[in-house]
Amino acid sequence: MATIENRSRYIVAVKNKDALQRLFPYSELQRAKAYCAELRERGYKPRLDQLEDAYxxxxxxxxxxxQQFTVDSLAEAESAVARIEAERKTGLFRDYTKAHNVTFADLIRRYAEEEGPKHRGWETVEKYKCRGWLDDLAGNLAQRDAQRKAEIAATGKAVTARKAMRVPATGIEWMSKPFAQVETTDIEGYIRDRLDVVAPSTVDREIDVLSAICNVAVKVWKYHVADNPMNGVRRPKYFNERNRRLKSGEYQRLIDAAIEEDRLRSIELRAQALMADARGQAALRPTVYQKKGLIQDALAECRAQAEQDYEHVALYETWAHFQTMTAARRGESLNTTWDNVDLAARTVFLPMTKNGRPRKLALRAELVELLDALPRTDARVFPISEDALKKAWARICQRAGIDDLHIHDLRHEGISQAAETGQFSLVDLQAFSGHCDVRMLLRYAHLCTTKLAHRLDAAFATTKLKTETTQVHRGRRRVRAGQGLSVTEILADAPEAAQPKCAKLAPSTPAPTTSPAQGNNVIAFPGRRAAGAQAGGR
Structure with a gap:
């Protein structure tokens, strides 16, 4: 059974008196009638009607x-009823009303509660994006920015915490629309606005999150829509692939700088160990001034002593070699634990990688020696936080005089060096690098070309081209000088080319013989010699 009810607003109007016109919600019919009565008392002739824009x-x-939903016209309502009844009779019915009763912002909240936490990139990317959209949709960040600006203008200092490092997103009003009404143009408008304030790669990652939300809503939560709004969205085009290679001498300078970083770190660790007694004594001092003074004096003495008796730990040096020799990703190396390292088998097991698959790293002999020399005071092989590594990397590059070198460039360098040896196929390089798709390795294919040419030479070394052993002289092909070929060898190689004229000789004609005094490349023909002698006699 289907019912259609007009839920449009009521309008009270007076002819030629537009200033007296008023609109009332569907639920306030009594207020509309009261307003009509008021106008009649004032001597007007009002008219009460109901619009036809919501059914x-x-x-x-x-x-x-x-099923319960609202449409914009009576014709659309009747068409929807007829379509649903026909689909139910044929068993093809899909409930499109759910998508009309939930906004895109509601989908973001549900995704953040149910689906997002299941993903490996939730804590680092998706959670930040989802919370940012909801915050910007409510205008919270923009309000905090305005408040901070007013505080700086008034007192010269901002008191209100900004609580974010991002630029507020604009053009997201469509997220308040029902999911069924979100269109591709809405998302593309957001892309255009966003490109004015952030990099195209950032926008592309945000589109990935929006696409994931739409796909889950349609395929898992069954919010059926006529067309997924992500279909047809044109992503921003950009190229951020890095091909930074270490130049001549840079790798050694990088290692030398890492050794110096290890020296300073080892001295500081030794100094802090020596500070234990001084800190205990400082805690007994009555004032903060005395505590700080004691600690500063003791720290200077402990550092001077630490420079004499510190134990050098090659942590960053080993890490730099590890990144280059294994082509591991930063997170893979920092999360490597000693229980997954087998120095005897020269392997490191990675239970979780970027593509979600475990793999093993092969260790070169020199790297095994460096790892074996590291202390095992922590469960991790490289007990370094990401923030500490970023700061140390900046100091190492500055000390080495190297510009524009990222940590991930060491992975690219390691794969490139392996490709340049020519000893590995693309499949071998795929196992070495851990790429899920071999197409990602095509950027290294050109590094294998020179070695491939030499391998082709070796493979076809026994087969000489015709142009390598012969040459064309005055329309005839001749054997090149220096080939070391005798006529006997030539005739043995192509006997059919030397026999036709001999086959026409009479049976009584003696066969050609070779004079013992002549070389192997001279064949004597007695019959022709005799004929030549007679001609010479005449």
């Missing part, structure tokens, strides 16, 4: 869930 459709049928 509530209710469909109740046994064996199906009740």
């Amino acid at each position: 509530l459709v209710r469909i109740r049928q046994k064996g199906h869930k009740p």
